[in-house]
Amino acid sequence: MDKRKRRTEETMEENKVKKAMSKAEASQVFASCSFSSLGLHPNLCDQLRGLSLSLLHRHASVHVYRMGFEAPTLIQAQAIPVILSGKHVLVNAATGTGKTVAYLAPIIHHLQEYDPRIQRSDGTFALVLVPTHELCMQVYEILQKLLHRFHWIVPGYIMGGENRSKEKARLRKGISILVATPGRLLDHLKNTTSFVYSNLRWIIFDEADMILELGFGKDIEEILELLGSRQNESVSKEKQISKIAEFQRQNLLLSATLNDKVNNLAKISLENPIMIGLDDKMLQISPSLEGLKSLGSDVENELEDSEKIVRSSNDEYKLPVQLFQRYVKVPCGSRLVALLSILKSLFERESSYKIVVFFSTCNAVDFHYSLLSEFPSLSKMQSEAEALQLFLKCKLFRLHGNMKHEDRRTTFQSFKTEKSALLLSTDVAARGLDFPKVRCIIQYDSPGEATEYVHRVGRTARLGERGDSLLFLQPVEMDYLRELEKHGVSLTEYPLLKVFDSFPLYSQKQNVKKFVSVEMHPWVLNLQKTLESFVTAEPQRKKLAKDAFCSWVRAYTAHRGELKSIFMVKKLHLGHVARSFALKEQPSLVGQSFQIQSKKRKRDQNQKGLSKKRKGARKS
Numbered sequence: 001m002d003k004r005k006r007r008t009e010e011t012m013e014e015n016k017v018k019k020a021m022s023k024a025e026a027s028q029v030f031a032s033c034s035f036s037s038l039g040l041h042p043n044l045c046d047q048l049r050g051l052s053l054s055l056l057h058r059h060a061s062v063h064v065y066r067m068g069f070e071a072p073t074l075i076q077a078q079a080i081p082v083i084l085s086g087k088h089v090l091v092n093a094a095t096g097t098g099k100t101v102a103y104l105a106p107i108i109h110h111l112q113e114y115d116p117r118i119q120r121s122d123g124t125f126a127l128v129l130v131p132t133h134e135l136c137m138q139v140y141e142i143l144q145k146l147l148h149r150f151h152w153i154v155p156g157y158i159m160g161g162e163n164r165s166k167e168k169a170r171l172r173k174g175i176s177i178l179v180a181t182p183g184r185l186l187d188h189l190k191n192t193t194s195f196v197y198s199n200l201r202w203i204i205f206d207e208a209d210m211i212l213e214l215g216f217g218k219d220i221e222e223i224l225e226l227l228g229s230r231q232n233e234s235v236s237k238e239k240q241i242s243k244i245a246e247f248q249r250q251n252l253l254l255s256a257t258l259n260d261k262v263n264n265l266a267k268i269s270l271e272n273p274i275m276i277g278l279d280d281k282m283l284q285i286s287p288s289l290e291g292l293k294s295l296g297s298d299v300e301n302e303l304e305d306s307e308k309i310v311r312s313s314n315d316e317y318k319l320p321v322q323l324f325q326r327y328v329k330v331p332c333g334s335r336l337v338a339l340l341s342i343l344k345s346l347f348e349r350e351s352s353y354k355i356v357v358f359f360s361t362c363n364a365v366d367f368h369y370s371l372l373s374e375f376p377s378l379s380k381m382q383s384e385a386e387a388l389q390l391f392l393k394c395k396l397f398r399l400h401g402n403m404k405h406e407d408r409r410t411t412f413q414s415f416k417t418e419k420s421a422l423l424l425s426t427d428v429a430a431r432g433l434d435f436p437k438v439r440c441i442i443q444y445d446s447p448g449e450a451t452e453y454v455h456r457v458g459r460t461a462r463l464g465e466r467g468d469s470l471l472f473l474q475p476v477e478m479d480y481l482r483e484l485e486k487h488g489v490s491l492t493e494y495p496l497l498k499v500f501d502s503f504p505l506y507s508q509k510q511n512v513k514k515f516v517s518v519e520m521h522p523w524v525l526n527l528q529k530t531l532e533s534f535v536t537a538e539p540q541r542k543k544l545a546k547d548a549f550c551s552w553v554r555a556y557t558a559h560r561g562e563l564k565s566i567f568m569v570k571k572l573h574l575g576h577v578a579r580s581f582a583l584k585e586q587p588s589l590v591g592q593s594f595q596i597q598s599k600k601r602k603r604d605q606n607q608k609g610l611s612k613k614r615k616g617a618r619k620s
């Protein structure tokens with residue numbers, strides 16, 4: 001059989017397997033029922049189904065938004081009927097399984113049924129609380145699409161960093177479904193007298209655990225009190241007026257990872273909740289909710305075992321089954337070269353590829369963004385045109401909390417629509433954000449808690465699509481894998497040397513010796529040297545590198561609990577850390593404590609060296 005024929009047959013076979021796999025993957029995500037069978041109004045079902053299309057309407061092209069959802073996801077099929085029934089609900093489902101529509105659709109279904117129709121002057125009926133600006137915008141956009149046929153139900157958002165007086169004006173006019181970050185909501189609850197919420201029927205905590213982890217616990221308690229929705233309080237029923245007099249409040253709590261803190265929030269906000277996505281072994285919440293503690297209190301003191309309703313920190317997390325998770329073991333000084341090489345090889349392999357790389361600090365994002373925006377292609381044989389080419393030929397974006405809100409919004413929108421792009425981000429992008437077609441997540445700086453790992457990798461492999469994730473670990477950090485295993489997360493090793501071997505040096509294939517170490521690989525040595533010259537040649541770039549170095553070390557010391565013994569600054573060689581920021585030597589800017597730690601490390605090493613020598617001397 002000739003080669004071409006065999007290749008064609010192989011490709012056909014591969015396609016068959018891929019098709020079969022994607023069917024199997026899809027069947028794990030979608031339910032075999034329809035939206036209408038779940039009890040949703042036909043107009044809403046129509047809105048959820050079908051493709052987005054443009055109609056010619058009286059000489060003008062009108063865009064009709066429809067979501068294009070053929071069938072509900074499994075979690076939607078489970079949650080929608082329960083939420084429609086008016087019960088309080090706690091939802092735990094893997095990332096990218098469609099939780100947003102699962103709670104928005106039933107609310108819209110009920111609101112469109114009110115007779116007479118609800119009006120703006122009735123104020124807010126549903127409140128969606130989210131932890132970040134980006135998530136606020138995202139939920140608001142989905143709401144806009146879902147409400148396309150229900151123009152009398154008004155969506156809106158309020159969030160930190162936005163213009164307060166404009167928000168006040170919008171609240172005065174009336175917002176039926178309001179998406180908000182907790183701090184700004186509390187501000188308006190206290191100071192915007194024209195904000196009408198006496199008809200409030202639903203409170204939803206999306207990414208509930210993160211809201212608490214960001215330290216909004218006290219705000220949430222105050223919000224629940226102001227809204228009269230704290231379960232241990234006798235809600236003054238007289239306060240509630242006409243429209244909802246016959247309805248009970250309904251609160252919903254959702255996340256892909258639930259932790260002990262959420263227990264407390266569940267206890268103070270949910271009444272006899274139905275659990276969705278939690279194993280049978282999870283206990284029902286105790287109906288008598290006594291002895292409630294503060295959401296701001298320490299996790300350890302929070303709960304009696306008998307009252308636990310969600311996973312404890314040692315339980316397994318749900319991850320998308322079609323996610324291929326790997327780790328790469330890289331010595332500290334070669335981290336930057338490894339990152340750039342992996343990115344280059346991924347983007348060269350496929351023309352359409354979207355990657356998100358996570359960093360621990362805003363400064364680290366800025367430094368790598370500046371580096372990758374300008375770092376030229378490596379080739380000594382290059383022509384002038386080639387010399388102008390960049391090392392990575394893809395669209396580059398960055399996202400972090402120190403950026404202006406407008407820039408954050410633009411990045412968020414642009415990265416969504418790009419086909420091939422790289423996003424460098426802090427954890428602001430880790431939660432809930434839905435960037436279509438992201439194929440790979442790289443955690444260049446380690447995530448800390450296993451929950452953070454789960455949410456970061458959850459930006460790919462969404463809704464049954466395939467995705468890869470890669471976690472960078474230094475040899476001294478390998479115990480982190482065991483930490484992940486405790487939560488049922490296991491990773492395989494990424495073949496880093498193979499990637500280095502694949503790069504021609506000076507435009508020729510290298511004759512690289514087998515089994516050479518990462519640090520001594522000629523590609524690594526060469527790229528590291530070029531990077532260092534490039535960074536140190538430009539004072540502004542060097543400053544970015546130094547700032548990034550300092551904040552990286554600070555972030556490294558901030559690991560909590562058991563992770564402190566895995567990520568220990570004193571185990572690091574700060575000179576090697578500096579190399580990972582393309583600095584030839586360690587900046588002296590770090591605080592005194594680091595210098596003391598570094599001296600202590602040297603002293604320890606010297607002592608170890610001495611005792612080894614002594615042992616060696618005794619042996620010989």
Ligand SMILES: Nc1ncnc2c1ncn2[C@@H]1O[C@H](COP(=O)(O)OP(=O)(O)OP(=O)(O)O)[C@@H](O)[C@H]1O
Binds near residue numbers: 068072093097100463
């Ligand atoms: N029934 C459906 N059919 C097809 N696509 C859907 C369906 N429901 C939701 N989606 C799409 O799936 C993607 C993921 O949804 P969503 O962001 O709500 O997931 P999630 O479970 O909240 O994820 P995370 O835990 O990361 O926040 C979105 O792009 C959404 O538009």
